[in-house]
Amino acid sequence: MDMARERRRLSAEDWAEAALQALGDGGLAAVAVEPLAARLGATKGSFYWHFANREALVTAALELWERRSTEATIASLTVEADPVQRLRMLFTRAAGRGEGNPAELAVRAAATNDTVAPVLRRVMQRRVGYLVGLFEEIGFGPAEAARRAMLAHTAYLGHGELETRLPGTLPLDRAGGLPAYVDSVLTLLLADAPRQAEEAPR
Amino acid sequence: MDMARERRRLSAEDWAEAALQALGDGGLAAVAVEPLAARLGATKGSFYWHFANREALVTAALELWERRSTEATIASLTVEADPVQRLRMLFTRAAGRGEGNPAELAVRAAATNDTVAPVLRRVMQRRVGYLVGLFEEIGFGPAEAARRAMLAHTAYLGHGELETRLPGTLPLDRAGGLPAYVDSVLTLLLADAPRQAEEAPR
DNA sequence: CCATGTCCATACGCTAGCGTACGGTTGGCG
């Protein structure tokens, strides 16, 4: 009677992986040593061999998350040359996943935590920076690009929150569904797009 | 030597008020009986006279929050007749407060909690519903109004999150500041408005 | 084949916070 639960020894990565999983499932509070140990079929003895304390585990999980978020964004980046199409891809991907991005939501929900805050800040600044570049590439001037990037980003944040936390709150059923919404948002974000180079704010 | 801490007896409202305060300050986890008792200069004996358990306290605090959020929105509503101006007011108020809305952020961060979820859902649905009505009043059809309301709402959510959690992440310094941003967002949200597409003030 | 370093289980102590039991105040009313 060998269960699916294998009996091999655990590495620090195994713990970090499980921690990230738990973070997505139950929030930062769920990144707890003893529950995780039980989930992994091990005990605290194993954990405290690999990590100094709980905070180190949280840090490791966040590192994992940060790396993957960044990689994912970069992956989306390299495919398409046209910035407008890149923007469309980003929005489609962001809005597309059914249940949203639980890990990110958990990280954001724990934004007040001292371990979490700097990681989150880095990720967001990278994102906004990328978006600003995108809008500049499209042809907006620096100021207008920053404003549109910020609108795009905040809309992304709010959307993800609604999608994963309160599904069904979105009034999309009578609004043509998600694709129509993405189209609409993109249209608004690109309203009055200049051909290229600079533009003068109204 | 009479301290500022008065010695009068506490009501359930006092506890609920303190709980709401703690919620804003330290999140849902900070709504804890013993710390609050200490903060109020009382003990658990008092608390468990007024409330059955911690969850009842959380419920009371949320009730307080829900009522006030609703009242605040309604208050903003009754002043101005022009829907475009109402929208502008909403955005200006939302973006204006310096440190944001800590209580709301705490509630949203605790969205997975079973006590919190229904309250949050109600508030958000009311908000979105109001926004949809606003955009319809402006002249958009139901579907388009829903989409723009959703964009407005998600942008509001994301903005509040950034403002209170990660101040300084907003790339507004080189984008003309917050008023310019609000103008820009409003312009985009009202792009191609059917009827009286009048907007321009500075 | 056994010794050493790696990895883990068990057992323990400690803390914060929930909830209960119960006795003591306090204040208004008869």
Place this chain on the structure above:
DNA sequence: CGCCAACCGTACGCTAGCGTATGGACATGG
């Protein structure tokens, strides 16, 4: 005044989770 009910303090038990101590298992090279 005196009494009853509302209100509160104190003490207690309980749980979950952190962190430590220590001995044992297990592989692997000498």
